[in-house]
Amino acid sequence: MEHVSKAKLHAYWQLMRADKPIGIYLLLWPCVWALWIASQGLPEFHILIVFVSGVVVMRSAGCVINDYADRKVDGQVNRTSTRPLVTGAATEKEALGLFVVLLLCALALVLTLSWATILMSIGGLILATIYPFMKRYTHLPQVVLGAAFGWSIPMVFVATGQSLSWIVWALYFANLAWTVAYDTQYAMVDKHDDIKVGIKSTAILFGRFDRLIILLLQILCLLLLLGVAFALTLSWPFYLSLAISLGLFVYQQHLIKNRETSLCFKAFLHNHYVGLVLAAGIIGHYSM
Numbered sequence: 001m002e003h004v005s006k007a008k009l010h011a012y013w014q015l016m017r018a019d020k021p022i023g024i025y026l027l028l029w030p031c032v033w034a035l036w037i038a039s040q041g042l043p044e045f046h047i048l049i050v051f052v053s054g055v056v057v058m059r060s061a062g063c064v065i066n067d068y069a070d071r072k073v074d075g076q077v078n079r080t081s082t083r084p085l086v087t088g089a090a091t092e093k094e095a096l097g098l099f100v101v102l103l104l105c106a107l108a109l110v111l112t113l114s115w116a117t118i119l120m121s122i123g124g125l126i127l128a129t130i131y132p133f134m135k136r137y138t139h140l141p142q143v144v145l146g147a148a149f150g151w152s153i154p155m156v157f158v159a160t161g162q163s164l165s166w167i168v169w170a171l172y173f174a175n176l177a178w179t180v181a182y183d184t185q186y187a188m189v190d191k192h193d194d195i196k197v198g199i200k201s202t203a204i205l206f207g208r209f210d211r212l213i214i215l216l217l218q219i220l221c222l223l224l225l226l227g228v229a230f231a232l233t234l235s236w237p238f239y240l241s242l243a244i245s246l247g248l249f250v251y252q253q254h255l256i257k258n259r260e261t262s263l264c265f266k267a268f269l270h271n272h273y274v275g276l277v278l279a280a281g282i283i284g285h286y287s288m
Helices: 003-015 022-039 043-067 092-110 115-134 141-150 152-159 165-189 191-197 202-231 236-255 261-287
Strands: none
Touching: 003 043, 003 092, 003 115, 022 043, 022 141, 022 152, 022 165, 043 092, 043 115, 043 152, 092 115, 115 141, 115 152, 141 165, 141 202, 152 165, 165 191, 165 202, 165 261, 191 202, 202 236, 236 261
16 A cells, blocks of 8 residues: 555646646746836735745646646657556546645735735636636647746736736736747647647647747847836846846757757756846846
8 A cells, every 4th residue: 555655646746746846937037027117126925925935836837736736648759658547657637636736825825925925826727727728729739838837927916905907917928928938848748649640739720830939939028127127226137137048048049950859858957048148137136
């Protein structure tokens, strides 16, 4: 029984993708941008803990429902053929049960915030739940993912009692553009398998223009952040972080130039540093 229990725990761990924290980082950094800007410095400890914990819980829930949605096709894709629902290490019922438990944890966290924040969280829940199923109906599931990944930004501003000004939405759409760019890099890894099994993605939609559109999205992200910097009169640490991020995007373009799957995946993972650098720039400004 002890062996079975450990095996199940390991399967749940894999379902939540806790062994691959890149998704947590990509969700966390934009949340940090919003937390420091909305609070004009170090955010309230309670709000900080709730949102950081919420990032981990909702990312885990998103991975579980994603694996449930893809359970019939993951076995036909090389990269996902060893996931727990494919191998039988976890059952569909267990996956749905884990998803519900994680949502209850998220609910417990958000209930400690204002009613306005609680109402806003419904939007994030809907986006996170429908995203995995969108790849059957549209070539733009990455846009839905971006909408979900950035939802913490307006939630942070509401939680800290700020208005939803254009600056909030500039941050939101900067993150959305960045998310579509890096998730297209991710989709480039599975492009041939996805075509074979009928999964849709921006990598397929963009075709031979994929690198160009990724570049344009990266530039749009930086331009929107530049507009935010001007409006908030941010100081040199943030402008330095923008310059470094531009360099990181150039490096990613180098990685994906031949569309080699391993290098496209490396470029995707590399976005962790973009988010980190931008967060450091914002924190650096408010620490001066």
